Amino acid sequence: MILDLFFPNRCLGCNRIIEGNLLVCTLCFEQIHFTHHRYFENSYLKEKCKLLFPIEHCFSLMQFEKESLSRKIIHELKYKSREKTGKILAEWTTEKLDFKDEKPDLFVTVPLHSKKLKERGYNQLHVFTETLSEFYKIPFDHHLIKRNHYSKAQALKDKKHRLETENTFSMTTNISGKHILLIDDVFTTGNTLATIAWEILKSGNNKVSVLVMAIDI
Known part of the structure; x- marks a missing residue:
């Protein structure tokens, strides 16, 4: 062209x-520093999650180190309008993630507030999740979780404000008896995922697993 x-x-x-x-x-x-985590095995990510909420399994594709190439890739996806990056990261994920005979019932993405979605023009998790959904034949729901408050990006917050996540999210529909795979870009403190996980767990007899593009270590 x-x-x-x-x-x-x-x-x-x-x-x-x-x-x-x-x-x-x-x-x-x-x-690129890939984590080499196994979905069903113990890992640094799983230990961090277990301190915050009951978790079944988890997977992180990359390490999110300072000045690393993985950090640059995530920032290109989130802030440089390179939405197609999500598809490539999903393809890398499918080469490393095997659900075996224990597939989740539903992929659920961490939502953006409607104001932030308008500012950015897209949710950086959607193409990533939709690509995974097509590959694994698992449905996704971008609207099960609602973000109630507008806030600046986690990366721009200090540690104190990252912990202020109460009432940030709510369920749009009650579900029960489902194994939900929560999908986010970067695991930092884990408080965002924990807040959403507890909403899902309170909704019914559900189980929660986690998939992130990268973990900040």
Whole structure:
């Protein structure tokens, strides 16, 4: 395409020109710190979650280290209007995540407030989740959880304000007897996921697992 000639796709790591459907070149891909977590095994992420709410299983694709390539990839997705990044991250996830014979019943995404959704133009989790849904043949619901208050991004908050999540979320529909996989971009303190998890658990005889693109360690 003409645009590709004037604005070629470049590797987020080294700025080399790469194919349009890639995020990084082969060399930089090797520099991404994947977690190598197993969904059914104990991990740092699972131990953190267990301190906050009853959890079944969990998975994190990458480590979210300071000045890392994984951090740059997530920021491109969230703040640089590169929504297609979600599809690529989902494809990387499918290569590493195996639900075996214990698939969740439903994928549920952490919502944005309607004001923030309008500002950003998209929820960074939607393409990611929809790609996973198609691959695993598991339905998704972007509207089961409602964010009640507008707030600035977690990354821009200090630690005190990150803990202020009471009444931030509510259920739009009561569900019961379901295994819900909560999906978010980055696990930091875990308070956002915990708040949502408790809403789901209070709604009925449900189970909660977690999937994040990256964990801040």
